[in-house]
Amino acid sequence: MRGLLAGQMRRREQRDELLSAYLDGQLSAVVRARLEAQLAADPELRAELEALRRTVSLVRDLSPVPVPHNFILSQAMVARPRPARPSRSLQLWAAPVLTAATAIVSLLFVIVLAGDLLLSGMGGRALAPAAEPRLESEAPQAAMVPSPVTQEVEAVVEVEKAVAEDTASAASTEAPSEPAPQATVEMERYAAGEAPAGGGADVEETVPPAPAAPAATPTPAARLTPEVTQPAALGIDGGPTEESAAPAPTAAPPVVEEAAAPAPTAEPTPGQAAEAVPRASGEEEPGAAEVERVAPEGQVTQPAASLRWRILEGVLGLTALGLALATIWAWRARRR
């Protein structure tokens, strides 16, 4: 039924098109002749043509509407900038593009936020326990079996000792015992200070090897402190000797080795201990400075990284907000 009606309508439209073009003299001679033949034979078609002709005639006879006023232009009208409306095409594409941009930036924001929360959560809980066994096994191993690395470190320590002896010869008379406790205090302070950042368990695990060295010189202590910042890297990358293990503190990888290595070397002879102490006294200022410098650096790496996260999150969040507002504006402008 519907198809029948549609068919009738379509036929009527075709007939109207023919009759309309006929009224305007737009038909070819052949088509016109055929239509005129049909008109002669079909009174209904003639009535339709007449109704159409009448309609056109009524529209053509409409009186012209007088203009309400002259539309002449003034210099001010043409000099005046057009209303500051964005072009139609701009209005059309701005809204979808802004919507897409908002979606992308919001997604990035969510990803960064989730990544930050996830990493900070893992850094505090999941990674710290993972680092524990490694450190536990590391210290005795390094203390008992001199690995190639340890040997290397021993060589380094020897060189350092040679330097220390030079300085000790000049400074051995100056209160040799004083710097050691001071440095120990420093060590304890930094060990305690690092605890919240690096994980309390790590500090407790890493500190014991140091007292094993009777000298308890500021050197291992000072070097030990950055080690506390190490566990996360150790836990992640699997070894202190790997270059990638400690991307943030540059002094960290050798430090771990040194911290373990001096223990056996410093242990045996009092002479060496004596050497170590003057060395400490000689290097007290630089050593303390190193503690001051290295430990805060170790601490700063995480806040700095987290600060970077915060800045990134802030920038992304604000951008997403700005884009969202611009998108709302663009859609409203488009609807206008």
Added chain:
Amino acid sequence: MDEAGLITAAQQGRVDAFNELVLVYQQQVYNLAYRILGDPASAADATQEAFISAYQNLHRFRGGSFRSYLLRIVSNGCYDELRRRKRRPTTSFEDFGEDMDEEANPFLVNGRERPEEYTERQEMAHVIQAGIETLPPDQRVTLVLSDVQGLSYQEIAEATDVSLGTVKSRLARARGKLRDYLQSQGELLPARYRL
């Protein structure tokens, strides 16, 4: 100065030359806008905007029919206005009875016709205008350009940027729909205007 000279002068920035063209064509431009939009205020706005736009874009006019150039601009303006209305329907001025009447438009009085004839003609003009406003924008513009403005198929094709076949088809549909509308009015039409 002839039309071509006025156009050249206007292209060189002479507003006074352009205003001479405005005076020649403002009746046609306004009538086209009025028949498409259906109310005097919108038609006046569209007309003024069209002339400003025509002047500001005159450097793009590369010859041909200046009337087509103007009617094309005003047609596009009316299209935009109709689209805007479709999104945000507003009350027409006609609804307030401010459409053309004798008092407001003394030019409409034909000195030879009797008062009742004039009234009938006015009624019929209202009905036809109402019928035109039932048409979709593209058919409406085509019908007005053809049967009110008297443009040829070719001129309409240029003004509305479509093919001759499309003009023919749109015009036939517009006329057919208007005929149906007028027939549906039946007894409401003055006897001498009934189809």
